[in-house]
Amino acid sequence: MAGLRRVPEFLVIWVPLLIASGQIVVFTAWTTWLSFTPSTLMPTDGFVGLRNYTSVLATRNWKIAFDNLLIFGSGFVVLTMLTGLVLAVLIDQRIRGENVLRSIFLYPLAVSFVVTGTVWSWLLNPGMGIQKLVNDLGWSGFRFDWLVDRDMAIWTIVVAGIWQSSGFAMALFLAGLRSVEADLIKAAQIDGAGPWRLYTRVILPTLWPIMIAVLVILLQTAIRTFDLVRALTGGGPGIATQLPSLVVYDFMFQRGQLGRGAAAAVLLLLTLLAVLLPYAIWKRVQARRAANA
Amino acid sequence: MSALVIRDLHKRFGSVGVLKGINLDIDDGDFTVLVGPSGCGKSTLLNIIAGLETASSGEIVIDGKVVNTIAPKDRDIAMVFQTYALYPSMTVRQNITFGMECRNVPKPQREEAVARVARLLQIEPLLGRKPAQLSGGQRQRVAMGRALVRDPKLFLFDEPLSNLDAKLRVEMRMEIKQLHARIGATIVYVTHDQIEAMTMATRIAVMHQGEVQQFADPETIYNRPANVFVARFMGAPPMNTVPARIASGQVVVGDVRLPAPPAAAGWEGREVILGIRPECIAEPTRQFGEAGTPGIRIMAPVELTEPTGAETIVVLRMGGEKVLGRVAPDIRLTVGATAAFAIDARKICLFDPQTERLIA
Numbered sequence: 001m002a003g004l005r006r007v008p009e010f011l012v013i014w015v016p017l018l019i020a021s022g023q024i025v026v027f028t029a030w031t032t033w034l035s036f037t038p039s040t041l042m043p044t045d046g047f048v049g050l051r052n053y054t055s056v057l058a059t060r061n062w063k064i065a066f067d068n069l070l071i072f073g074s075g076f077v078v079l080t081m082l083t084g085l086v087l088a089v090l091i092d093q094r095i096r097g098e099n100v101l102r103s104i105f106l107y108p109l110a111v112s113f114v115v116t117g118t119v120w121s122w123l124l125n126p127g128m129g130i131q132k133l134v135n136d137l138g139w140s141g142f143r144f145d146w147l148v149d150r151d152m153a154i155w156t157i158v159v160a161g162i163w164q165s166s167g168f169a170m171a172l173f174l175a176g177l178r179s180v181e182a183d184l185i186k187a188a189q190i191d192g193a194g195p196w197r198l199y200t201r202v203i204l205p206t207l208w209p210i211m212i213a214v215l216v217i218l219l220q221t222a223i224r225t226f227d228l229v230r231a232l233t234g235g236g237p238g239i240a241t242q243l244p245s246l247v248v249y250d251f252m253f254q255r256g257q258l259g260r261g262a263a264a265a266v267l268l269l270l271t272l273l274a275v276l277l278p279y280a281i282w283k284r285v286q287a288r289r290a291a292n293a
Numbered sequence: 294m295s296a297l298v299i300r301d302l303h304k305r306f307g308s309v310g311v312l313k314g315i316n317l318d319i320d321d322g323d324f325t326v327l328v329g330p331s332g333c334g335k336s337t338l339l340n341i342i343a344g345l346e347t348a349s350s351g352e353i354v355i356d357g358k359v360v361n362t363i364a365p366k367d368r369d370i371a372m373v374f375q376t377y378a379l380y381p382s383m384t385v386r387q388n389i390t391f392g393m394e395c396r397n398v399p400k401p402q403r404e405e406a407v408a409r410v411a412r413l414l415q416i417e418p419l420l421g422r423k424p425a426q427l428s429g430g431q432r433q434r435v436a437m438g439r440a441l442v443r444d445p446k447l448f449l450f451d452e453p454l455s456n457l458d459a460k461l462r463v464e465m466r467m468e469i470k471q472l473h474a475r476i477g478a479t480i481v482y483v484t485h486d487q488i489e490a491m492t493m494a495t496r497i498a499v500m501h502q503g504e505v506q507q508f509a510d511p512e513t514i515y516n517r518p519a520n521v522f523v524a525r526f527m528g529a530p531p532m533n534t535v536p537a538r539i540a541s542g543q544v545v546v547g548d549v550r551l552p553a554p555p556a557a558a559g560w561e562g563r564e565v566i567l568g569i570r571p572e573c574i575a576e577p578t579r580q581f582g583e584a585g586t587p588g589i590r591i592m593a594p595v596e597l598t599e600p601t602g603a604e605t606i607v608v609l610r611m612g613g614e615k616v617l618g619r620v621a622p623d624i625r626l627t628v629g630a631t632a633a634f635a636i637d638a639r640k641i642c643l644f645d646p647q648t649e650r651l652i653a
Contacts, residue, residue, distance in 0.1 A: 189364075190344075191392035197395060201391070206381055
């Protein structure tokens with residue numbers, strides 16, 4: 001190392017940062033511009049106003065995708081947080097083998113959504129997964145075919161998503177639980193609070209900043225989910241599990257309608273902003289309040 | 294009637310003994326301070342009394358009832374913590390009533406209790422606030438309010454003043470003492486600050502290495518320390534302890550001879566440790582005690598002076614041994630020169646050099 005010439009720090013930080021943020025800004029701007037052009041297979045000039053948006057919003061595809069996003073988003077976020085919280089509270093009881101359990105629950109996070117999706121697609125496939133296993137064990141009437149059920153298929157994505165992300169929620173909640181002052185718990189014990197009251201009145205209320213952080217991270221994960229659905233159901237059966245990100249892909253690269261795809265992408269971005277902007281504002285208000293206190 | 298009795302209490306963490314046979318008998322209305330350096334086991338002892346930790350062996354008796362297996366909430370105790378431990382999501386009012394809420398005390402009764410405590414501690418205007426909106430002193434008051442509202446048999450304080458700044462600490466010290474005098478509660482108070490112990494306690498238990506070194510009233514602890522550790526731990530600056538010898542009824546340190554107390558008779562010709570408080574070494578014109586007895590005059594070289602304003606701490610060589618004295622601030626002492634001092638020999642202590650226990 002001694003022979004190596006030192007690289008100035010600003011190069012290490014600023015160059016990648018500029019390239020990365022340049023990419024984001026340039027491609028966002030380009031996509032936004034595309035969404036106002038009549039581009040089909042290739043980007044073309046011209047201005048069509050909001051025509052791409054109106055036609056995207058009018059498609060059944062988009063409507064289903066957006067309804068699915070509402071179901072998947074709320075189901076995934078709420079249930080992942082609940083599962084994570086329950087796991088964290090259980091592990092917080094200073095149980096034996098805590099480290100092993102923590103690793104097991106965290107492991108799915110290390111697996112990419114594509115792998116999660118593929119594995120769960122095997123497990124949930126009635127012909128080779130859980131249903132077949134139970135049938136082969138002798139319970140031949142058992143049916144578990146959500147994957148091929150139009151109404152239930154979206155919930156298979158919720159289940160796989162929970163499996164993947166609840167360990168992450170657990171890790172953050174556990175860190176929060178562990179940072180609760182020991183004296184606070186002692187005081188509650190002396191006050192006579194049972195376990196339920198101890199958690200609901202004393203410990204969990206101190207956790208809500210972490211809850212909001214987890215909520216925002218999970219929400220934005222939900223909104224931009226693509227690979228999980230792609231690998232698990234491919235948007236099917238039919239278009240029953242279509243999500244907005246799949247619609248974008250569909251318009252752009254399957255149907256050769258770049259303009260409409262871009263419009264759908266911008267709509268997706270706006271949905272994300274609807275989550276992230278309030279969070280950013282809230283963070284700022286919090287920081288200001290902390291500075292004043 | 295004893296409010297709290299501790300019998301032969303041991304606490305071990307694995308092979309490490311943290312408490313090694315504690316015996317205490319605390320009377321109703323006593324203000325007992327457990328004092329000792331960090332790691333002496335005083336906080337563990339308090340937690341065991343509260344039921345937050347379990348004893349390895351021994352008995353804890355509160356108000357005539359063995360409570361070893363009784364949950365903290367049923368021990369009729371209240372505790373004030375060093376970090377205050379106020380519930381951050383609750384208002385001051387909710388903090389104070391949470392214990393009653395857990396016990397399903399009816400609402401009108403709760404309100405009445407809050408009003409009483411808030412008046413007593415003068416925190417009425419704060420009842421609607423959250424802990425984050427309070428100053429350190431106010432949080433301290435609320436924490437005490439939460440304890441007082443219980444009206445328990447026993448109050449436990451775990452270093453409650455150590456997070457306050459110096460000025461506020463002195464104020465709260467007086468307030469807690471007044472509060473004790475007013476409500477006559479039984480208090481067990483843990484601190485590492487020997488001044489807090491001396492000023493507030495009616496009884497002090499000095500702890501060291503998991504054992505109670507001495508359990509007595511402050512005056513006895515200060516004037517008749519049971520051993521060298523207590524002698525040097527209590528008092529600031531600490532008691533001087535120097536090697537000495539008993540010869541013909543006198544305590545001999547180098548060329549300094551002090552009259553030995555009668556109890557030292559059996560130690561004629563043997564080595565002892567002489568303990569003498571810094572305030573017993575003063576300027577030569579000083580007269581000691583109510584009778585105004587003049588001290589024993591010695592000449593000693595001055596090594597260092599530390600003026601504190603109210604007095605000057607001086608390091609001198611008494612019979613060749615380095616000791617601290619306290620002289621009036623207007624006395625001019627030259628470092629390096631020899632000066633005259635008066636010694637008050639009425640209150641000297643003698644310790645056995647082997648066991649370090651008080652002889653006389």
